[in-house]
Amino acid sequence: MNRDVQHGSSTRLDQYVDRYAARTRGMTASEIRALFSVASRPEVVSLAGGMPNISGLPLDVVGDALGDLVQEQGTVAMQYGSGQGVPELREQICSVMALEGIEAHPDDVVVTVGSQQAVDLVTRIFCDPGDVVICEAPSYVGALGVFRAYECDIVHAEMDADGLVPEALRQAIMATKAAGKTIKFLYTIPNYHNPAGVSMSPERRPEILEICREADILVLEDNPYGLLGFDREPYRALRADESEGVIYLGSFSKTFAPGFRVGWALAPHAVREKLVLAQESATLCPPQFSQMAVSAYLSRHDWQGQIKQFREMYRERRDAMVEALSDLMPAACQWNVPDGGFYVWLTLPPGIDAKLMLPRAVTARVAYVPGTAFFADGFGSSSMRLSYCYPDPDRIREGVRRLAGVLEAEMEL
Numbered sequence: 001m002n003r004d005v006q007h008g009s010s011t012r013l014d015q016y017v018d019r020y021a022a023r024t025r026g027m028t029a030s031e032i033r034a035l036f037s038v039a040s041r042p043e044v045v046s047l048a049g050g051m052p053n054i055s056g057l058p059l060d061v062v063g064d065a066l067g068d069l070v071q072e073q074g075t076v077a078m079q080y081g082s083g084q085g086v087p088e089l090r091e092q093i094c095s096v097m098a099l100e101g102i103e104a105h106p107d108d109v110v111v112t113v114g115s116q117q118a119v120d121l122v123t124r125i126f127c128d129p130g131d132v133v134i135c136e137a138p139s140y141v142g143a144l145g146v147f148r149a150y151e152c153d154i155v156h157a158e159m160d161a162d163g164l165v166p167e168a169l170r171q172a173i174m175a176t177k178a179a180g181k182t183i184k185f186l187y188t189i190p191n192y193h194n195p196a197g198v199s200m201s202p203e204r205r206p207e208i209l210e211i212c213r214e215a216d217i218l219v220l221e222d223n224p225y226g227l228l229g230f231d232r233e234p235y236r237a238l239r240a241d242e243s244e245g246v247i248y249l250g251s252f253s254k255t256f257a258p259g260f261r262v263g264w265a266l267a268p269h270a271v272r273e274k275l276v277l278a279q280e281s282a283t284l285c286p287p288q289f290s291q292m293a294v295s296a297y298l299s300r301h302d303w304q305g306q307i308k309q310f311r312e313m314y315r316e317r318r319d320a321m322v323e324a325l326s327d328l329m330p331a332a333c334q335w336n337v338p339d340g341g342f343y344v345w346l347t348l349p350p351g352i353d354a355k356l357m358l359p360r361a362v363t364a365r366v367a368y369v370p371g372t373a374f375f376a377d378g379f380g381s382s383s384m385r386l387s388y389c390y391p392d393p394d395r396i397r398e399g400v401r402r403l404a405g406v407l408e409a410e411m412e413l
């Protein structure tokens with residue numbers, strides 16, 4: 001039974017290899033994982049991770065709320081709870097979603113372990129092996145991992161500065177249907193896209209909804225960054241104008257703190273029931289303590305004021321990054337200037353491969369994520385994702401300076 005198997009770039013002996021289910025073939029460690037253990041050293045400026053910077057949170061307020069929670073409701077908070085989630089929190093979630101034009105009933109909300117689990121549960125209830133999920137090109141690496149784990153086929157559709165291109169979506173649907181495959185849903189990140197940094201324009205949204213309605217495809221709207229815009233009010237969610245055809249996912253990871261692992265799905269009534277059953281089989285119930293902690297934070301703290309502070313901090317970091325890119329990067333590079341969220345998508349001059357360059361970048365003490373991580377089909381080699389969310393502005397400038405140095409050396413090779 002012993003056999004050498006390929007795990008990313010390293011070969012290891014795995015004596016269980018013949019026993020794993022077929023679906024684990026889609027679960028491979030990324031080739032860049034080994035580099036990231038190096039990239040997390042303090043001397044390396046990491047523009048790779050998407051960790052929110054939560055240093056501005058009022059830890060005293062959170063501490064008091066947690067203390068009171070244990071003192072006053074400890075036996076409830078530390079007990080099993082409902083598979084659907086804490087009712088009071090589900091009501092509060094509806095007021096969060098109202099900021100993006102959504103009128104929802106708490107009964108249609110299912111609390112999940114981060115929105116990552118919501119992506120998993122939705123895929124679990126809808127997708128059989130070989131079913132197609134249409135994703136933007138590029139798309140969120142963590143969702144691609146879920147779709148692969150359920151043995152879905154991933155079909156990409158192009159984006160531009162206004163987000164998903166309607167014509168590209170039409171083409172993807174037509175080609176997939178012509179190949180005799182079943183499309184289960186469109187997975188889209190309409191706001192401050194991870195990794196592309198763009199948003200779907202309000203003008204496009206009705207057209208995207210109409211295309212999916214006509215083709216009878218659900219929309220999975222993944223929206224963890226929607227409230228983190230720098231210069232404008234949030235756009236109306238897709239779910240605000242279409243309640244039957246859209247499953248909306250939200251999260252407190254970026255607007256509060258990811259450690260609580262609280263996210264949610266808002267789904268049409270029947271789907272919501274299936275999601276609760278799936279949630280019960282996955283976890284029995286989402287963590288009661290985390291939910292009550294988030295609920296207490298929302299009711300005791302000016303959470304909208306906190307989000308405003310986060311936005312200002314991220315805007316300053318975005319400015320530091322795009323200024324440094326303009327000042328330092330070779331002219332043949334292209335990048336977008338995001339108006340919210342965490343990410344810049346940068347395209348290198350022709351002939352330069354971001355994945356091949358990464359070890360040299362890490363040696364020069366700067367890290368990024370190569371574009372190929374965000375495609376299921378090998379595309380993206382000339383691009384990279386740069387995150388400005390975590391390092392402070394001086395570190396960001398230093399990281400870009402190092403990156404520009406590596407790139408210049410690469411272009412001379």
Ligand code: PMP
Nearest residue numbers: 050114115116140194251253263
């Ligand atoms: N969707 C997108 C687009 C994300 O960027 C992330 C986190 N990086 C998630 C979902 C998952 O977030 P969480 O599980 O922390 O809510």
